[in-house]
Amino acid sequence: MCTMSAPLSPGFVNGDVSFWYRSLPTPGNPLDGDREADVAIVGAGYTGLWTAYYLKKAQPSLKVVVLEKEFAGFGASGRNGGWLTGALAGDPERYAKTHGPDAARRLQRAMFAAVDEVIRVAAEEGVEADIVKGGITTVARSAAQAGRLRDDLAWQREWGWDEEDVRLLSPGEMNERLRVDGALSATWSPHCARIQPAKLVRGLARAVRDLGVEIFEGTPVTRIVGGGAVTPYGTVTAPYVLRCTEGFTANLPGHHRDWLPMNSSMIVTEPLPEEVWETIGWAKRELLGDMAHYYMYAQRTADDRIAFGGRGKPYLFGSKVNERGLTHTWTVDALWDLLVSFFPSVASSSVAHAWSGVLGVPRDWCATVHVDHTTGLGWAGGYTGHGVTTTNLAGRTLCDLVLRRDSELTGLPWVDRRVRSWEPEPLRWLGVHSMYRLYRLADARESRGMTKTSTLAKIANKITGH
Ligand SMILES: Cc1cc2nc3c(=O)[nH]c(=O)nc-3n(C[C@H](O)[C@H](O)[C@H](O)COP(=O)(O)OP(=O)(O)OC[C@H]3O[C@@H](n4cnc5c(N)ncnc54)[C@H](O)[C@@H]3O)c2cc1C
Numbered sequence: 001m002c003t004m005s006a007p008l009s010p011g012f013v014n015g016d017v018s019f020w021y022r023s024l025p026t027p028g029n030p031l032d033g034d035r036e037a038d039v040a041i042v043g044a045g046y047t048g049l050w051t052a053y054y055l056k057k058a059q060p061s062l063k064v065v066v067l068e069k070e071f072a073g074f075g076a077s078g079r080n081g082g083w084l085t086g087a088l089a090g091d092p093e094r095y096a097k098t099h100g101p102d103a104a105r106r107l108q109r110a111m112f113a114a115v116d117e118v119i120r121v122a123a124e125e126g127v128e129a130d131i132v133k134g135g136i137t138t139v140a141r142s143a144a145q146a147g148r149l150r151d152d153l154a155w156q157r158e159w160g161w162d163e164e165d166v167r168l169l170s171p172g173e174m175n176e177r178l179r180v181d182g183a184l185s186a187t188w189s190p191h192c193a194r195i196q197p198a199k200l201v202r203g204l205a206r207a208v209r210d211l212g213v214e215i216f217e218g219t220p221v222t223r224i225v226g227g228g229a230v231t232p233y234g235t236v237t238a239p240y241v242l243r244c245t246e247g248f249t250a251n252l253p254g255h256h257r258d259w260l261p262m263n264s265s266m267i268v269t270e271p272l273p274e275e276v277w278e279t280i281g282w283a284k285r286e287l288l289g290d291m292a293h294y295y296m297y298a299q300r301t302a303d304d305r306i307a308f309g310g311r312g313k314p315y316l317f318g319s320k321v322n323e324r325g326l327t328h329t330w331t332v333d334a335l336w337d338l339l340v341s342f343f344p345s346v347a348s349s350s351v352a353h354a355w356s357g358v359l360g361v362p363r364d365w366c367a368t369v370h371v372d373h374t375t376g377l378g379w380a381g382g383y384t385g386h387g388v389t390t391t392n393l394a395g396r397t398l399c400d401l402v403l404r405r406d407s408e409l410t411g412l413p414w415v416d417r418r419v420r421s422w423e424p425e426p427l428r429w430l431g432v433h434s435m436y437r438l439y440r441l442a443d444a445r446e447s448r449g450m451t452k453t454s455t456l457a458k459i460a461n462k463i464t465g466h
Pocket residue numbers: 042043044045046047048067068069070071072073074075076077078079080081082083084085219220221222244245246247248249252263264265266297309356357358359381383384385386387388389390391
């Protein structure tokens with residue numbers, strides 16, 4: 001693929017966690033010796049913090065401790081595209097396999113409701129996170145993509161999305177909402193809100209602390225055992241230890257091949273002038289996605305930039321994690337190219353910041369929530385890039401599981417799923433890199449006039465079980 005060099009702003013920043021932090025938070029106090037708690041949570045991203053929040057709300061007397069290796073919001077929760085989306089993390093057919101199709105539809109409805117739950121709690125707790133519920137537009141920019149969009153809509157109808165949940169836009173509506181160059185068709189769903197990720201996670205951390213939860217930052221957990229989380233500064237002993245480490249899980253002993261740490265990368269423009277917005281539209285601030293295999297995701301930020309993300313460099317050999325988010329020039333250029341192809345009038349702007357983060361991808365690309373009452377160990381994750389809303393549902397579910405409540409949430413089909421591990425290297429690396437290469441080739445072929453999905457993309461999905 002031939003890409004042009006992205007114009008970089010004079011103060012361009014690469015990595016440094018993400019653009020969403022204008023200045024990086026200084027980590028709070030680390031753990032200062034052994035402690036006892038009722039629940040120890042490893043990881044202060046949305047999963048860990050939502051879990052702590054609902055546990056404390058349910059039982060204020062519980063002693064809940066959160067251990068975070070850097071600072072709250074260091075991971076994907078402080079780096080994402082800000083889609084608070086009702087879309088399911090994974091294929092409903094796979095959830096339906098064990099519990100039947102109605103259970104998968106219940107999970108879908110629970111996801112829709114979770115979007116509003118996050119908005120409700122943010123308002124109640126005074127968390128200001130630039131939230132606007134303008135829905136989501138998904139565009140097709142080739143005949144093959146338009147075919148997939150139609151098929152996707154029919155498939156969504158089967159899995160609990162009614163006409164009010166997602167519908168095709170007429171060309172007039174499309175033009176009025178968001179003018180994407182080369183868009184042939186589009187759908188719109190109300191189940192999505194724009195957020196500023198770091199404001200949400202930092203606000204949530206503050207709300208959780210206000211409830212009396214202790215968050216120890218700069219405190220890496222080196223080992224999780226039944227009854228305790230071990231760190232260099234002491235051990236937190238607790239009847240329940242919950243692992244909420246998503247894309248970083250591969251670094252924990254015993255979990256190297258559970259969830260593959262997959263990178264996603266983003267760029268953000270400078271604030272765009274009014275004349276550019278006049279050509280684009282985007283007044284309702286809905287989120288934007290497409291139907292390409294090498295997909296993109298975007299938002300119009302509160303200060304009128306475009307934050308634009310995509311696949312980037314997919315995966316580092318041996319499940320290594322790119323901690324600070326430094327992003328390869330090739331990825332920055334490719335994202336810029338794609339952005340300008342969507343909105344040619346943006347070409348006069350430049351890239352202010354580029355960054356990357358890791359998602360947790362299980363072998364079957366479906367998320368899990370689990371608590372084992374015998375060992376006291378639990379976890380939630382494997383959201384495959386759909387975690388902003390899913391983490392809220394996961395947090396409430398972990399809370400009910402720990403408190404042994406027999407609730408609607410604990411009966412959802414993602415609870416207690418068993419998933420096989422990823423293959424050893426070099427098979428993991430080869431699998432993911434071939435998938436990405438095939439997706440790029442498939443997109444290129446489809447953009448040259450194919451009317452059906454390229455078989456290369458189908459092969460890619462087969463290789464990795466996507
Ligand atoms: C670039 C990018 C864009 C994305 N865009 C979207 C989007 O628009 N919408 C969407 O739904 N999803 C999106 N996602 C995915 C979403 O952000 C994640 O699914 C979600 O934030 C996961 O939250 P989490 O709390 O489970 O994990 P994380 O936020 O990654 O938190 C895990 C935390 O655990 C800590 N940790 C790890 N290991 C240890 C240890 N040993 N000891 C102590 N602490 C540890 C980490 O430092 C981190 O703070 C995106 C992800 C990325 C990277």
